Amino acid sequence: MREIEKPLVTVVLTAYNHEKYIGETLSSVFVQTYPNIQVIVIDNASIDGTISVVENVLPDGSDFLLVRNLTNLGLCRAFNQGLALAKGKYIIDLAADDVMLPKRIELQVEAFEKLEDEYGVVFTNARYIEADGKLLNFHYPVNYKEKAKKTIPSGDVYKSVLENYFICTPTMMMRTKMLTDMGGYDESLFFEDFDFWVRSSVHYKYFYLDEVLTLKRNVPDSLSKQVYKKGNRLLETCYIVCNKAYDLNRDQEEFDLLAARIRTFIRKCFYAEEFELAVRFRRLLNYIQNPGFATEMIVALCRLHLPINGLYRFYLNNLQKKGARPEGFSLLNC
Template identity: 55%
Template sequence: MSPYLNQIKPWVTVICTSYNHEEYVVEALRSVVEQDYPNVQLIVIDNGSTDQTAERIDDFISSYPSVEFIKNSINIGLNRAFNQGLALAQGRYVIDLSADDVLLPGRITKQTDLFERLSGPYAVVFTNAAYIDEQGQQIGLHYAVDAAGHARAKIPSGNVFQPILDAYFICTPTMMMRRDVLNELGGYDETLAFEDFDFWVRSSRLYLYAYLDEVLTFKRRLPNSLSTQVILPDNNLLSSTLTVCHKAFERCHTPTEFKSLAKRIRTFIRKAFYAEQFELALQFGQLLYSIEQPGLVTSLILRLSRLDLPINSLYRHYLKWSNQVIHPSGKTGLIHLELRKQIK
C-alpha cells in the first residue's frame, strides 16, 4: 500500500505462538490471513513442538511468503517466545494469538477502528469471546449476552486496575494492545509462567482499557489447558501469581484497591493449599498480613498449611464429582468451571 494509506490504516502485528497444536494451527493462521484488514504482519513462533506443528506451519506459509516464522528447537516458555515476536513487530497494535484460537472475520478492522477513535491513554481494546471445544463446537460465551448479542452485565472499561484485582474478567486472546506500551513495559515478564494477570496489573495502573461489545474470537478450551493445571501439586502458576500479587501491592494506591487485592490473595491461599503448595500458601499469607488481618477461614487454612496434609487428591476428586453432579455434560462443565473461576 502507498505510504499515505499506511498512515490512515496502521499496521497490526499478530504474534501467533504454537506448541503441539498440529490439529489447530492451520485454522488459527487462516483466520489471520483471511481478515479483511489490509495491513497485517503475521509472525509465527513454534515453541519446540514435538508433533507435526512446525511442518503444518511450513506447508501453510508456503503460500504466504510475507509470514515470518521462528522455529525454536526447545520450548523456551510462552512469554519468552512472545517477546521474540515482539522484537520483530512493526505494527502500531499487537494481537497475541495462541495457535488453537481463532480470529473471527472483521475482528482486526473493528478493534483498530475503535483504537483510532479513542482519545486518551488507552492501551488495550478487548471484546467478548465464544468458547469452543476440541472439535470446534461452541460451548459457551465469556460474557452472557442478551437477544441482541450484547453483554448482559456491565463490563469494566476505562480505568480497570481495581476490577482486575477483583476478578478475572478479560478473555486474554481478545485483546489488541498498543505495541509502544508493550515495549515500554519490557514485553511480557519472562520469569513468569503466564502473561495476562501480570500484563493487566502493570499496564492498567498506567493506561486505560476499552471494551468492544462483540464476539470476535473463538477461544478453544482443551483438557490440558494452562488454566486447568493450577490444581496440580507441581504447577508453577501459583508461584508466578505470588510475584504478580507483590507487583500489584506496590501499585495499589487506595484502601479499596488494597481490599480488592486482599480478596484475591485469599483465593490464592486456598488454591495453594489445595495444590499442596503449603509454603507458598504461607507466603501468600505474609503478603495478606501486610494488608489486613486474615479472617477465621483464611487463618484456619494458613494453620493447616503448616501440617502438610495430603489434600490434593481429595480436592481433585471433589472437583470431578461436583462437575458431574451439577453439570453432567462435559461441555457444560467447562463453562461452569470458567464461570466459577470468574466468580472467585
C-alpha cells in the same frame, strides 16, 4: 479509513505441538477483512507436525515470519521474541489453538483509532469451543443480539483486575508502544496475563468492545486447568504478581481488593497442596490487614500438610461432568 491510512497490526502466534489446531488458527488470520497484517509465528521446539502445517497454509506474498526455537523458551519469552520483530502499531497475542472471526481486526482497529493514546488495550467478548470445535458458552453471557447482559469494566480497570479474572486474554488487541515501554512480558513468570493486566492497567486504560470476535478453544491441558495440580507454577506466579500489585496500589480500596484476592489464592494453595506458598501469601496479606479467623484456619490446615489435592480434583471433575460449570467460570478465580 482509506487503505493507505490503515495502521499495521502484528499478530504474534506462539506454538508448541499445535499440529491439530494451528492450521485453523492461521487460516482465521489470513481471512481477516482487514488488509494490513504482519504475522509472526514463534515455534517453541515442537516435536509434532506443527511446522509442516504452518508451511502448507501460508498464502503467497504474505507478510510472514517464522521463528523456530531449538528449545521451549516458555510463553512469555516466546512472545517477547515476536514483540521484538513486530512492526505494527497494534499487536495481538494469539494462542495457536484459538480462532479469530473474520471482522475481528477490522473492528478492533476502528475502535482503537477513535481512542486517546492513554488507552492501551481493546478487548472483546469470546465464545468457547471444545477441542473438536463444538460451540460452548460465551465468556460474558449474552442476549439474543449477542451483546453482553451485564456491564463490563472499561476505562480505568485496575481495581477490576485486582478483584477477579474477568478479561478473556486472547481477545485483546494491545498498543505495541505500551508493551515495548513495559519491557514486554515478564520472562521470569510461568504465564503472562495477570502480570500484564496489573502492570499495564495501572498506567493505561482498557476499552471493552461489545462484540464476539474470538473463539477460545477449551483444551484438556490448558493453563487454567492446571492451577490445582500439585507442583504447578501458576500460584507461584500469582504470588509474584500480588507483590507487584502491593507496590503499585494507589489507595485503600485497591489494598482491600488485593487482600481479598490473596485470600482466594491461599485457598487455592491449600487445595493444590502448595502449603509453604500459602504461608508466604499469608505473610503478604498481614502487611495489608489482619488475615482473619477463616484464613488463619486454612493456613493452620496447610501446616498440617493434609493430602487434600486428589479429593478436591475429584470433586471438581464431578462438578464439571454434571454441567455445573457456570458461564465465565475460571479455575483461577474459584
